[in-house]
Each structure stands twice: as C-alpha cells, then as structure tokens.
Amino acid sequence: MISVTDDIIIRAVARILIPFIQVYALYVIMHGHHSPGGGFQGGVILGASFILYLITHGLEDAEERMSELKAGLLSSFGLLIYSGIGLLCIIKGGNYLDYGRLSAILKVVPAQARSLGILGIEIGVGIAVMAVMFSIFFDISTGGILPEDEEDLGGNR
Amino acid sequence: MNIFLLFGMGLFALVFLCLYRAVFGPGVLNRIAAISAIGTKTLVILLLMGFIYNRVEMFVDISMVYALLNFIGTITAAKYLEMKGEI
Numbered sequence: 001m002i003s004v005t006d007d008i009i010i011r012a013v014a015r016i017l018i019p020f021i022q023v024y025a026l027y028v029i030m031h032g033h034h035s036p037g038g039g040f041q042g043g044v045i046l047g048a049s050f051i052l053y054l055i056t057h058g059l060e061d062a063e064e065r066m067s068e069l070k071a072g073l074l075s076s077f078g079l080l081i082y083s084g085i086g087l088l089c090i091i092k093g094g095n096y097l098d099y100g101r102l103s104a105i106l107k108v109v110p111a112q113a114r115s116l117g118i119l120g121i122e123i124g125v126g127i128a129v130m131a132v133m134f135s136i137f138f139d140i141s142t143g144g145i146l147p148e149d150e151e152d153l154g155g156n157r
Numbered sequence: 158m159n160i161f162l163l164f165g166m167g168l169f170a171l172v173f174l175c176l177y178r179a180v181f182g183p184g185v186l187n188r189i190a191a192i193s194a195i196g197t198k199t200l201v202i203l204l205l206m207g208f209i210y211n212r213v214e215m216f217v218d219i220s221m222v223y224a225l226l227n228f229i230g231t232i233t234a235a236k237y238l239e240m241k242g243e244i
Binding site: 010037055 | 229
C-alpha cells in the first residue's frame, strides 16, 4: 500500500503542479481538433495528475478524491456520453456519430453542430480514459487488495 | 545548414551517451537519472523540430506533455525504489 511520502519537497511540488496539469489536460481535450491531442491524450494527462496525487499523498488521501468506485462509475459515464451522442445521431436519422444531425437539437447550423458534437465525444473519451488510467494504476499498486480487505484476511498477506 | 538541425543532431548524439548509462550504469539510481536526462533531451529535440518545421506552436504542446509525464515517471521510479519493490 502506498503511504504518504515523508519528503516535504515532493509533496509541495505535487500540490502546486497538480492543478496546472489538470488545466493543461482540459486544454488538450478542448483544443483536440486544432492542435495535437484530443480526448485520449487529455484523458491520459488528467489520469496522470491523479496518479501523481496517489503517489505523493498516499492511498488514504487519494481515496477521498478518487476511489475505485468513482473511477468505475466515471469510466462508465464517459462511455455513456460517447455512445449516447452516437445513438442520438441514429435517432435523428443519420449514421452513428453523424454529428450534423444534432443541429436540430442544438438549434445551430450543421457545421457548428459537427464541432460541438466532436467536442462532446472528446469530453466523454477524456473522462473514460482518465478513470481507466487511474483504475489500472490503483489495481496494480494495491494488487487488487484494499486496506479494508486486508483486515478480513487477517493480515497474513 | 540550419542551426536548429545542427543542435538537434548534437543532442541526438548525446542521447546515446545517456542511453549507455541507462543500460550499463551501475545501480538503479544512475539508471533513473539517465532516463530523466533522456526525457529532458527529447523535450528540447521536439522544440527544435518545431523550429525546423516552422510549427513551433504545435510542438510546444507535445513537449509540455512530455515534461509532465517525464516528471511523474521519475517520481514513480523513485517511489518504487523507496518502498523496496512494493508500489
């Protein structure tokens, strides 16, 4: 189990750096269609900020911010956004992920609806990737055994 | 010859010296430091590539991501070392 680090330098640097990493991740997600990046890359950076928090501040603090349950729910929620927008386009009579059909719902011209549709897709992908990245690291670091499970096992691990 | 290309090639040659230290270096601390130095050099090479291709505003984004992930990678490796094999 990862415990909080004793080094105040690492803790202070992480505390200062994490908000900037998260803002930068949001920038990468939002600017995915103008510059390098997109939903997956922004999600990875966003997940890396949570991983940095878990490494520097320990498992107990990190579980208050982002637990295994929250990561599972958020990954499903991101996938729901993705598939929901895709299915909404089918309901409006287009192909899967045919964003131009969303113009009737969003009340904008089809070109703008395409831009907004792909932004929604990238937000969904970003949330899902962030949660899955954190979940993978969480599972690897704990070995699938949470602290409350260790008490049930009698601590003979 | 383009000066950015020249400096990029020089840094590219220096990466191999760090790679030697990362592969054969005695002890894990040398390896962590070498990997971190390679990451920093890659960051600068990316920016120089941006100048060569005249699209530096795109390569700044990539190199910033590289800097952030390199930092997190180094911290993780150091944490792994601190906890003696249990992460």
